[in-house]
Amino acid sequence: MADEFNQPLSGNIMPRFAGPSTMMRLASASGPRGLDAAFVGVPFDLGTSNRAGTRFGPRQIRAESALLRPCNLGTGAAPFDRLRVADLGDVPLNPYNPGKSLAAIEEFFSALAREGCRPLALGGDHTITLPILRALHRQYGSLGLVHVDAHADCNDAMMGETVTHGTHIRRAVEEGLVTPSRVVQIGLRGTGYSPGDLDWGRDQGFTVVQAEQCWHISLAPLMNQVRQALGPGPVYLTYDIDGLDPSCAPGTGTPEPGGLTSAQGLEIIRGCQGLDLVGCDLVEVSPPYDPLGNTALLAANLLFEMLCVLPDRRPGS
Amino acid sequence: MADEFNQPLSGNIMPRFAGPSTMMRLASASGPRGLDAAFVGVPFDLGTSNRAGTRFGPRQIRAESALLRPCNLGTGAAPFDRLRVADLGDVPLNPYNPGKSLAAIEEFFSALAREGCRPLALGGDHTITLPILRALHRQYGSLGLVHVDAHADCNDAMMGETVTHGTHIRRAVEEGLVTPSRVVQIGLRGTGYSPGDLDWGRDQGFTVVQAEQCWHISLAPLMNQVRQALGPGPVYLTYDIDGLDPSCAPGTGTPEPGGLTSAQGLEIIRGCQGLDLVGCDLVEVSPPYDPLGNTALLAANLLFEMLCVLPDRRPGS
Amino acid sequence: MADEFNQPLSGNIMPRFAGPSTMMRLASASGPRGLDAAFVGVPFDLGTSNRAGTRFGPRQIRAESALLRPCNLGTGAAPFDRLRVADLGDVPLNPYNPGKSLAAIEEFFSALAREGCRPLALGGDHTITLPILRALHRQYGSLGLVHVDAHADCNDAMMGETVTHGTHIRRAVEEGLVTPSRVVQIGLRGTGYSPGDLDWGRDQGFTVVQAEQCWHISLAPLMNQVRQALGPGPVYLTYDIDGLDPSCAPGTGTPEPGGLTSAQGLEIIRGCQGLDLVGCDLVEVSPPYDPLGNTALLAANLLFEMLCVLPDRRPGS
Amino acid sequence: MADEFNQPLSGNIMPRFAGPSTMMRLASASGPRGLDAAFVGVPFDLGTSNRAGTRFGPRQIRAESALLRPCNLGTGAAPFDRLRVADLGDVPLNPYNPGKSLAAIEEFFSALAREGCRPLALGGDHTITLPILRALHRQYGSLGLVHVDAHADCNDAMMGETVTHGTHIRRAVEEGLVTPSRVVQIGLRGTGYSPGDLDWGRDQGFTVVQAEQCWHISLAPLMNQVRQALGPGPVYLTYDIDGLDPSCAPGTGTPEPGGLTSAQGLEIIRGCQGLDLVGCDLVEVSPPYDPLGNTALLAANLLFEMLCVLPDRRPGS
């Protein structure tokens, strides 16, 4: 289906309010073969503690992505000229059964990883990162992690459950999916169950950058450090839209004031240029709380920025 | 805590936009003892096929119920003068685990039923009716059922799952919780997987009144027939807000055009006067799709109307 | 300023989304002299028990009225060909002082009445009807009243206050502003403080038509009776938008399910044709609860329908 | 691409909030060959007099249509078992040039007509009906017309322009696209520029059914008459969503109170069963004024109902 350089449908051929509802109005593909990267919808929201609705995230992100053009004016990137990209549609989840859904996600992303296709996942709530990491780990081994979020997501359990949108990072460490010394968390803030809630990660070896450390400054210098710290191995970027301030990203389920600006949010992704990103996700966009669509539009831009910093496909992969 | 005739907090003592956020600003109670009836929140939405958000139903219905005064000007009912009523708060659900949540609901309502307290449940999605029926069946035996809805909810399974908001009525029949010949479904309409989707219930012996049969007319005559058909045994009233037309109840997850008017929606409840109602629910109000609160306000009124037609407590119960 | 037959600015001269923000894009006037009828904004909302916001009613009703054309296709009326009409702007209220505001309203409408100009008031909450009735009573003597509403507004006091949006009808009776036997209330429903809440009016001699009496039928026959009962004397029409069902008029402060349809709402006004209407109001549109503007647009249409049934100016008035 | 009986993607295979954003999650097709009927998006809104936004109508109608199942429970119709149907995507309009856009529409629908594929058009504003009628007329000759609307759309010009969303019916008559004696208009109401605004159509021989004639009654008898009057020749059904009351269809650009109920709106389409419908459209859904999506969901249902009453393909076409 692929093996070609797809280009987003141009606004000079079809008006932006029309045309297919794929990501950036790209071609659909029925499988990953021949693709360097692919957008995948993961409309899972059964791990959500507060406001629901991220099940509609992929649909709304795709709808708003129709505004995007193929080149990045801030960085000069033209990703569709060097990567074969398509939209693979949505993972066929079971909306009544969290366990089956998580298994379906893992299976879907395993198929991508086996083909060397790097996924750009449209969430869904943050629980989805766990099965994606399981799938990628199988292909790439233990991963580095850039984790943008208001929350550490390192709870041992929530209401006794071990797999939710607030526990997946701890599970990933415990399962060896990520290498703790290569984990960076950026944007953490807000309230917790104990003053030391962020120390669990630090104790594992995470680099934890609280939101307060980011206030009023450029994050480009931080990202220089991050790149040096993570080095050449495979890295996954997981991006919870609530890492950004609610003024930028109101449409999410557990907003926390005092977050990153959208400029900082872009600096983080652009600062990943040079890392060996093997996959990315953008999670926790909740359309019922985003009636204007601007949170989804921001998410679409962030996903495009992720595509822009994906490395070229390596020979043999 | 109970054994008294609670009255809603008056708007002449505390403004309607203030005061406690209990149902109708009634007293809270920590358990059912001594109560004839109780409002209970059941913020479960893990059985939902389309739009999410009913988890916030109880909170918003209670908030809007602050506008309600204690007497029914349409029927003359003054339920708080003859029934001991309180708000029992919410069932402590597990938002990540459907099975545990359903067990918690059944347990909670079993406790009510054992005390002879008749529940008025604030949903939540329609799945909650199954564990409530299980609880009430244990106390009262097989029940009659008045079921207001756009959908029959008689699927055998959805995505292979047997307990969802679209299967609970079939489960209730199979488990013997309801007596099919004493089941009445009102308001069914819309689209289905086969033209005979509504026949399963008819084949069991249900009385099925499609929305088309209700158009342009009063439902008072229908309810006269319903009362005669159901007779003197115990009856449960389950009321999906999407039985009403989306013009009346926009804030719900699977709206279907061509539904009942709010006047008809009131006629159905008022027409239950005389039945031995042992419990009621009002489900599928989704606050993210109800930004003005009017769907929740309608739901609050319908729950009050249900209270108005509850029979007096029987001696010995 | 007047003494001419103003016509609304045509949509063929200026697009409907442009032009002045007067009612129906009519000419403004600085005083009532020479006018047969006038639209007046009364943005008072200090008598409101629940949701606020009617202070923005006049602005939003005027904005939405830009869609209206000058002739009534349902009745054939062409009011601007027989009546001199203008928009007199807003009463200069004091938003911090209810008493001063009510005095300002009374003074403003007294000036209109003295000139024989019949007011069409854009509320504001329903409290405004009391000072308007005081002003008109001085000119016309005791009035008949057609009162469309979900609520009787006959409370003796609310929180101890005697002038609120729920007490003005009782005050009007006590002050002799209206003749009880010539008062008709249509659409009453919902909940109250006692089952007999609607009996106070009946005891005075009011004709009270509860919403239940209106369900499923045309109100044209009722209005025939109303016209006969009210006879030839001066009549005031006060129209609370919550008389209509919340499906038709969601943007209001104390909605009650089971109300009139918009068709019935039109039948009532059209059924006033032939009465000696000396003034009208449309109250309780709350724009913060009407984000689409459709409640205000409905209100604008109802105000236009009122204009259509205003009698011609009498000689000598 | 076609020559097969497509079925909508089932909610038991892919959750309703996921999957492709085609109409009813049908297969896409790149051309009409082999199709009996096709959904086509026509996101044109350059003929709009008041509120804008219908350019997003096709996208939102498709998104909401994901809730629809393949069979009609009200009528028993199973259209996908007898008709080959697909979604042909959107007409590639020019959003800056009305003339070029109208030409593109005509060309697109001409191609459908030549293949005998009956179009179901998703508007867009009502201007689109004119180029569609031009295309169908070339294939089928002069057409009968069932026109549901609040407005007659028979203006000679608006602001001097002869092709707008308020003039297309007059143009269709003048161009001989429709046979006036086979034109039925249902739902007309509101305000106009002269009391006789609806007489132009009557003078041509139209059957004009004003909204007032529809209040409180079933429209099934009316549709019996309509079918007899229209007889066996080809008929086009054009359905402006503002024919329905704003309570049912708030998300539109020129709403008029006192309109049809959604039940009546269904009766009209079902009453077209037996006519030789050669095409249909559903226009004037404006998503910016429909934040909950319920107007679009209603529109999706109406389009499905239209599909249900399409005749089987005739031999030889």
Place this chain on the structure above:
Amino acid sequence: MADEFNQPLSGNIMPRFAGPSTMMRLASASGPRGLDAAFVGVPFDLGTSNRAGTRFGPRQIRAESALLRPCNLGTGAAPFDRLRVADLGDVPLNPYNPGKSLAAIEEFFSALAREGCRPLALGGDHTITLPILRALHRQYGSLGLVHVDAHADCNDAMMGETVTHGTHIRRAVEEGLVTPSRVVQIGLRGTGYSPGDLDWGRDQGFTVVQAEQCWHISLAPLMNQVRQALGPGPVYLTYDIDGLDPSCAPGTGTPEPGGLTSAQGLEIIRGCQGLDLVGCDLVEVSPPYDPLGNTALLAANLLFEMLCVLPDRRPGS
């Protein structure tokens, strides 16, 4: 009722979308005895010049506060481990009578002050600060004031009224409730009636920090100066949410562009650590203009941050 260290209801016991609607799901208390601090709702909005609706502020702030956990991850504070805190419900205001309402507020807060319970008031409009200051002044003598706001609120009168949401600071000075040299105003900006509108406070001895002085920088250094300037005496913190930029706090009645960021808004409160805060308020959240609830959620966070910097109860108080 108190004398115990209440903890907010945990999200591991009851889902965040469920449970009581008290502030942070704390225990309710019927009086201040034994409490170190208390949340109090003051739903007064009769002093408002522009958009209404702050009467619903307390209800919505409480609803959104359900997301808050008990510890401050930014500062390490764990206030519920050192302070006895409860929710005292709402002041029973009179929604029709500003004077009686202000008297009720003063009385309510006097009772708190007498018990040494430090209030955290949930407004309501800014007028409420005056009666609170009157109450606290009686207990503590003349107060220092940290005043975050877009507006100086130092008008002599508005429409001739001396007590409104724009005059209370001048009244507080005139009545000796605050010591002008210990008043700091932060965030002032926008438009005024004369270029010297902010000079009245400066002439009294206020420290006035206009918003322009805050742009692009951390406010931590400013707060160091503020603490030194205010010194050891009692201080009241009054926080108008419109001090923050409308991007952060859209849901308010008189928004002004160019305001503080939410990070700066947090820095101000955290910079009050060490002051002898005897009470705080958070005012001007208007839920009708905050449909997503994020302004209220921000307000809930700010109120929690205030609690975190409250001093320990002193012996003997």
Place this chain on the structure above:
Amino acid sequence: MADEFNQPLSGNIMPRFAGPSTMMRLASASGPRGLDAAFVGVPFDLGTSNRAGTRFGPRQIRAESALLRPCNLGTGAAPFDRLRVADLGDVPLNPYNPGKSLAAIEEFFSALAREGCRPLALGGDHTITLPILRALHRQYGSLGLVHVDAHADCNDAMMGETVTHGTHIRRAVEEGLVTPSRVVQIGLRGTGYSPGDLDWGRDQGFTVVQAEQCWHISLAPLMNQVRQALGPGPVYLTYDIDGLDPSCAPGTGTPEPGGLTSAQGLEIIRGCQGLDLVGCDLVEVSPPYDPLGNTALLAANLLFEMLCVLPDRRPGS
């Protein structure tokens, strides 16, 4: 009509939610004679590529401007004391014909320019700048341009059309309306059709300041440079609200993340003090995407800030 110093209607005479709906509640004027500056509505949106709705921009900006007082507290400006200003209403556009509308705009602004009245235009989409520049160029010769925007608007054509909201700057250069070396573009960012999309302007001699160059810093130094570069000749300020970040200005048609803050947006205008501004516009506010009105309120403030930096009328002009 003018020759006097109009003052906005005071909030001490008429509440801010009442009074005329002119800009800042100024006097209306029927022509430019005697005016130094004038607000003009230009509700044109037929050049829009994505979300529609700017046709309602002037109406909503005026409505929200009612909150503005006459003096600038940030800069001390009191423009109404030195400039004769009025609201000239809306240009009478043709909503169906882009060409006629653009001609009407040019004609309207030519009349202003001839009278030496400096226009402050309320858009409408950005296409309107072209006919305004044509009109001003005729009076003042080639202009300098300060252009705030997310987009360069220098496309050669869109869908083949040469006059749209994305081509007007290139047309202005080609037509000699602006002097390229005196053009400054600030805030550009986002995605484009080629990485060099911003180079066309640079090649002409524009100063192009991308948004990334503005992140985290004050723009006052930049504006010092801009003033020096532009020098003493006539300058036009065109301000697309999407130059600001969507967090500040959500209500617009083509939002791009990573934009200017509202503080920076104010700094740009204030930094124009001293330039010979001969006209200004504020474009691309789309009310359907601004339900709270805060984008329009921001726009109203920006327009007032523009007025504050307009030079005094020169003798002889």
